[in-house]
Amino acid sequence: MRVRVLGCSGAIAKDCRTTSFLIDGDVLVDAGTGVGDLSLQEMRAVRHVLLTHSHLDHIAALPLMVDAVASQLTAPIRVYALPGTIAALKTHVFNNVIWPDFSRIPSPQAPFVSFHEIQVGQTLELDGKHIEVLPAVHTVPACGYAVATERGSWVFTGDTERNPAFWHRINQMKVAALVIETAFSNRERDLAKRSLHLSPHALAEELDCIEKGRQFPIFITHTKPAETELIMTEIQCFDQAQPAGLNVSHDIRWLRAGQEFEL
Secondary structure (H helix, E strand, O other): OEEEEEEOEOOOEOOEOEOEEEEOOOEEEOOOHHHHHOOHHHHHOOOEEEOOOOOHHHHOOHHHHHHHHHHHOOOOEEEEEOHHHHHHHHHHOOOOOOOOOOOOOOOOOOOOEEEEEOOOOOEEEEOOEEEEEEEOOOOOOOEEEEEEEOOEEEEEOOOOOOOHHHHHHHOOOOEEEEEEEOOOOHHHHHHHHHOOOOOHHHHHHHHOOOOOOOOOEEEEEOEOHHHHHHHHHHHHOHHHHOOOOOOOOOEEEEOOOOOEEEO
16 A cells, blocks of 8 residues: 655645645545645546545645546545534535535536545445544544554544544554644643644653554654644653653654655
8 A cells, every 4th residue: 555645734834735645546535735736637546535524724625626627537536524524514615605516516416526424433445445434532523544454554643632542442453654643832732732633742641552562653744834843843852841751662753745655
């Protein structure tokens, strides 16, 4: 399985693209502004879109991508999301005010987009890929995903704050790589907590939920561009950022748009 990082920033700025991952060329996990770096041919190859939640930085490019390739589609693009996420998209985006309702265009029988409700704990089978829907804790209905490979699962937390149920499930599975958000620095930890995001302080406590002795690469995503350098420094210096310190056995890395992984 190949994972291509299209965007992994918590907001936009030069060279900063919001969350989207392309898996094997045909599955998108989230549809942030990073989707705009795909060619038309690459967009046409996307058959499935898995959304973690309804916030704009994770869905902004979805209506534009569909519009770009609509005339060349031979089947609807299948969008998978929690019921609350689909309701938000239908009410606030594909509502014939902000954007045309592509779930009924060109006809309800043959639309450009079809929506498919999912539930936490469910495992999807998409073109030979097994994808489990994981719990997340955010200000709107939200989830994460685990995509199974022979080497273990590629796991994405989505946007989340403290999440015991997530770690309970992670400790039961073989993990090849974990992508976890850390949106705010420690100086903004109160804002992070109110908005249900992680700061380095909270990240350290969350990673301590991983069973001792388990080790896999951990990639930091969703940092705010204005705070990325500070967040990186605070995570690299956990002994200063958190009195308890972080388990030094963790292999923490930085996610960057354009990276590709073979799993």
